[in-house]
Amino acid sequence: MDADASLVRRLRGGDEQAFADLVERYHSSMLRLALSFVPSQAVAEEVVQDTWLAVLRGLGRFEERSSLRTWMFTILVNRARTTGVREARSVPVADAGPAVDASRFGPSGAWAVPPEHWIEEAENRVDAAKLAELLRVGLNGLPARQREVVLLRDVEGLSSTEVCEVLAISEANQRVLLHRGRSKLRQALESGLGGGAR
Amino acid sequence: MSLLSGLLRFRPRSRDLPCQEVVEMVTDYLEEALSPAERRRLEHHLAGCEHCTEYLAQMRETIRLAGRLTPQDLTPEMRTDLMDLYRRWRIEG
Numbered sequence: 001m002d003a004d005a006s007l008v009r010r011l012r013g014g015d016e017q018a019f020a021d022l023v024e025r026y027h028s029s030m031l032r033l034a035l036s037f038v039p040s041q042a043v044a045e046e047v048v049q050d051t052w053l054a055v056l057r058g059l060g061r062f063e064e065r066s067s068l069r070t071w072m073f074t075i076l077v078n079r080a081r082t083t084g085v086r087e088a089r090s091v092p093v094a095d096a097g098p099a100v101d102a103s104r105f106g107p108s109g110a111w112a113v114p115p116e117h118w119i120e121e122a123e124n125r126v127d128a129a130k131l132a133e134l135l136r137v138g139l140n141g142l143p144a145r146q147r148e149v150v151l152l153r154d155v156e157g158l159s160s161t162e163v164c165e166v167l168a169i170s171e172a173n174q175r176v177l178l179h180r181g182r183s184k185l186r187q188a189l190e191s192g193l194g195g196g197a198r
Numbered sequence: 199m200s201l202l203s204g205l206l207r208f209r210p211r212s213r214d215l216p217c218q219e220v221v222e223m224v225t226d227y228l229e230e231a232l233s234p235a236e237r238r239r240l241e242h243h244l245a246g247c248e249h250c251t252e253y254l255a256q257m258r259e260t261i262r263l264a265g266r267l268t269p270q271d272l273t274p275e276m277r278t279d280l281m282d283l284y285r286r287w288r289i290e291g
Contacts, residue, residue, distance in 0.1 A: 014288050016281065016284060016285075019280075019281070019284045020277070020281065023272070023277065023280045023281075024272060024277075025269075026269075027269075027272055027276065027280065028269030028270045028271070028272065029269045032269065049279070049280075049283070052280060052283055053283060053287065056283070056284065056287040057287070098218075098221075098222070099221045099222050099224070100218070100221045100253075102218070105216070105217060105218040108216060109216025109217060109218035109219060110216060110217050110218075111217045111249040111250075114249040114252070115249060115252050115253045115256055117252065118256070119255060119256060119259045122259060122263060123259075131263065132267060132268075135263060135264060135267055136267070139264075139267075150264065154260075154261050154264035154265055155264050155265065155267050157265060160229065175225060175226060175229055175231060178225055178229075179222075179224075179225035179226075182225060182257060182260055182261065183221070183224075183225075183257075185260050185264065186256050186257055186260040189256070189259075189260055189263070190256065
């Protein structure tokens with residue numbers, strides 16, 4: 001974590017540009033994640049502000065056992081959980097609908113209504129803004145716990161070990177949540193981009 | 199019924215996964231969390247099923263697209279607030 005080490009040194013030393021870069025890179029990401037735990041944008045903004053302060057105050061204790069990013073997200077999640085009410089109400093892992101609606105398979109379990117093609121559409125024909133909007137709506141439609149995992153894993157690009165550390169969940173639990181979340185996101189893309197009248 | 203015809207009759211049924219089960223295994227497959235035997239069964243199925251192959255490609259594409267979602271830009275007010283926070287922390291520290 002050499003890049004982290006030098007960044008931490010600059011932050012401790014009062015390098016405003018270092019902090020500005022960090023904020024630019026992570027503020028919106030943290031806001032998006034915080035919204036999964038708390039009921040409103042205003043509360044989420046408060047949680048993220050508190051997190052920045054906690055990050056700065058904790059810099060002296062940051063030991064680089066995890067990456068700076070994982071450490072910051074962990075602080076955020078802990079604060080958001082303390083503040084949030086939505087987490088307590090969120091569906092347990094076992095909520096689980098199937099990855100693909102059962103009506104799309106025949107009695108033998110083979111596809112009756114196979115996946116509509118949309119990859120080429122996404123890569124070549126749809127403009128980036130529409131695609132981003134589809135993904136945002138899809139993500140926002142996920143149950144909170146699934147959204148948290150998909151945001152950290154697929155949007156932020158954390159490893160599964162890092163996600164488990166940030167959310168304090170087991171690998172198996174993480175995989176179930178990731179599976180549900182990704183499956184629903186795929187369905188949202190198929191519904192938004194696929195050709196048929198589903 | 200001979201042993202051979204019995205095997206021929208039952209083997210495919212016990213070996214081939216239904217598509218409905220395949221879609222539930224995709225994440226474990228991508229996460230490399232399947233046992234070697236499960237992995238072989240899945241890959242065997244994929245080799246003969248274009249729909250499940252398409253489905254797997256779509257899951258990969260979904261992950262790729264999610265990774266390209268950029269965070270929204272900060273508003274100037276947020277930026278100012280946070281830089282103030284940093285300066286206050288510097289003074290306080």
